[in-house]
Amino acid sequence: MATQTPYEVLGVKPDASADEIRKAFRELAKKLHPDINPGKPEAEARFKQVTAAHDLLSDPEQRARYDRGEIDETGAEKPRYSYRPHAEGAQGWKYQPNGEMNPEDLEDILSMFRGGMGGAGARRGRAGEGPGGFAMPGGDRLYTLTVDFVEAAAGGKKRLSLSPDNWLDVTIPPGIDEGQVLRLKGKGGEGIGGAPAGDALIEIHILPHPRFRRDGNNILLDLPVSVAEAVLGARISVPTVTGPVTMTVPKGSDSGTQLRLRGKGIQRRGGPAGDQIVTLRVIIGDSGDPELAAFLETWAERHKTDPRRGMAS
Amino acid sequence: MIGFDEVLIRYGGLERRELVRWVENRWVLPEQRGETWVFHEVDVARVELIIEIRRDFAVDDEAMPLVLNLLDQVYSLRRQMRRLCDAVAAQPEDVQAAIRRALPAIGKDSD
Numbered sequence: 457m458a459t460q461t462p463y464e465v466l467g468v469k470p471d472a473s474a475d476e477i478r479k480a481f482r483e484l485a486k487k488l489h490p491d492i493n494p495g496k497p498e499a500e501a502r503f504k505q506v507t508a509a510h511d512l513l514s515d516p517e518q519r520a521r522y523d524r525g526e527i528d529e530t531g532a533e534k535p536r537y538s539y540r541p542h543a544e545g546a547q548g549w550k551y552q553p554n555g556e557m558n559p560e561d562l563e564d565i566l567s568m569f570r571g572g573m574g575g576a577g578a579r580r581g582r583a584g585e586g587p588g589g590f591a592m593p594g595g596d597r598l599y600t601l602t603v604d605f606v607e608a609a610a611g612g613k614k615r616l617s618l619s620p621d622n623w624l625d626v627t628i629p630p631g632i633d634e635g636q637v638l639r640l641k642g643k644g645g646e647g648i649g650g651a652p653a654g655d656a657l658i659e660i661h662i663l664p665h666p667r668f669r670r671d672g673n674n675i676l677l678d679l680p681v682s683v684a685e686a687v688l689g690a691r692i693s694v695p696t697v698t699g700p701v702t703m704t705v706p707k708g709s710d711s712g713t714q715l716r717l718r719g720k721g722i723q724r725r726g727g728p729a730g731d732q733i734v735t736l737r738v739i740i741g742d743s744g745d746p747e748l749a750a751f752l753e754t755w756a757e758r759h760k761t762d763p764r765r766g767m768a769s
Numbered sequence: 770m771i772g773f774d775e776v777l778i779r780y781g782g783l784e785r786r787e788l789v790r791w792v793e794n795r796w797v798l799p800e801q802r803g804e805t806w807v808f809h810e811v812d813v814a815r816v817e818l819i820i821e822i823r824r825d826f827a828v829d830d831e832a833m834p835l836v837l838n839l840l841d842q843v844y845s846l847r848r849q850m851r852r853l854c855d856a857v858a859a860q861p862e863d864v865q866a867a868i869r870r871a872l873p874a875i876g877k878d879s880d
Contacts, residue, residue: 542814543844
């Protein structure tokens with residue numbers, strides 16, 4: 457749905473004179489004025505459109521700004537160039553050629569700069585500071601890297617695009633936190649004149665997991681179990697961040713029972729391992745099963761218990 | 770941060786195979802996530818930039834790498850320029866004044 461330009465709305469050419477625009481507007485306004493078109497909303501809408509177009513084009517300054525593309529047909533400022541803030545923002549490094557301008561290029565610029573003041577510099581007896589004498593350490597660069605919940609918890613390797621032709625393999629330490637910044641020494645901008653390179657700063661973002669949650673070094677998991685498993689007990693397979701393990705559900709476990717898998721949480725380097733805390737959720741699931749329902753009817757007759765006994769009413 | 774399909778939805782009319790080609794050409798550098806790609810804000814802006822350049826300036830696939838590369842160089846220069854300016858701004862007042870005095874001389878074909 458292409459929006460009409462104000463010129464199209466008034467039916468005039470883009471190079472129409474102020475007089476032509478006024479004339480076109482008057483004619484359309486006569487035809488479309490709400491007073492002569494009562495109960496015709498489309499005429500009223502057109503009238504508003506025509507009035508707005510005329511307001512814009514009758515003001516030479518506004519018209520010029522519209523023609524230059526600075527404002528849109530409603531007179532609103534158009535975003536000038538939306539890419540620039542991104543290109544110059546923290547993430548923009550990714551698209552810089554070779555990550556950054558060639559150090560030699562910068563050196564060229566700086567020598568031009570020195571050339572401009574060179575005469576004066578030389579006259580002040582600082583000729584010893586030749587073009588080779590300049591040194592400037594490389595800048596730090598900020599990147600963002602998104603990791604899965606499991607990668608963040610268990611650690612792993614990720615490949616990060618530094619520039620169109622440069623990658624960096626990043627080791628994610630186990631138990632990294634949301635927003636944590638990894639500093640890779642010397643992986644930032646190159647230094648000039650023998651000065652050290654800057655660092656790459658990598659801000660980590662962690663995607664949530666559909667089932668796992670984190671509490672410090674512990675991993676929390678809600679685990680569905682069947683009525684039979686909860687009542688009779690069972691050996692079941694449980695996912696952990698480092699792969700599935702087998703766990704025993706004790707006989708007669710209630711929904712909400714917490715079981716602790718020691719050492720199956722986050723193992724930070726040089727620290728004690730966290731645990732995985734599994735909360736059982738008894739799932740009735742096929743409770744419509746007639747066999748079970750029939751059994752429970754007779755069973756409930758003989759076992760009258762009130763699980764809510766003692767609760768305030 | 771949005772997914773591949775969300776980018777296609779946001780820019781209606783952009784075809785799947787086009788966006789795939791842009792990524793394969795490394796004009797856009799989304800993050801690889803398993804089988805799919807994740808587009809950060811800068812990547813989405815980059816997609817929009819390519820769409821605009823193509824539509825408004827009729828730049829075709831052959832010329833696009835050159836245009837993007839030149840643009841990237843300009844941004845890179847601007848970044849370096851800002852670094853220099855920051856370095857100047859961090860100097861004592863008398864050094865800054867000396868640089869200001871020297872500035873008109875630069876670009877003047879003296880000597």
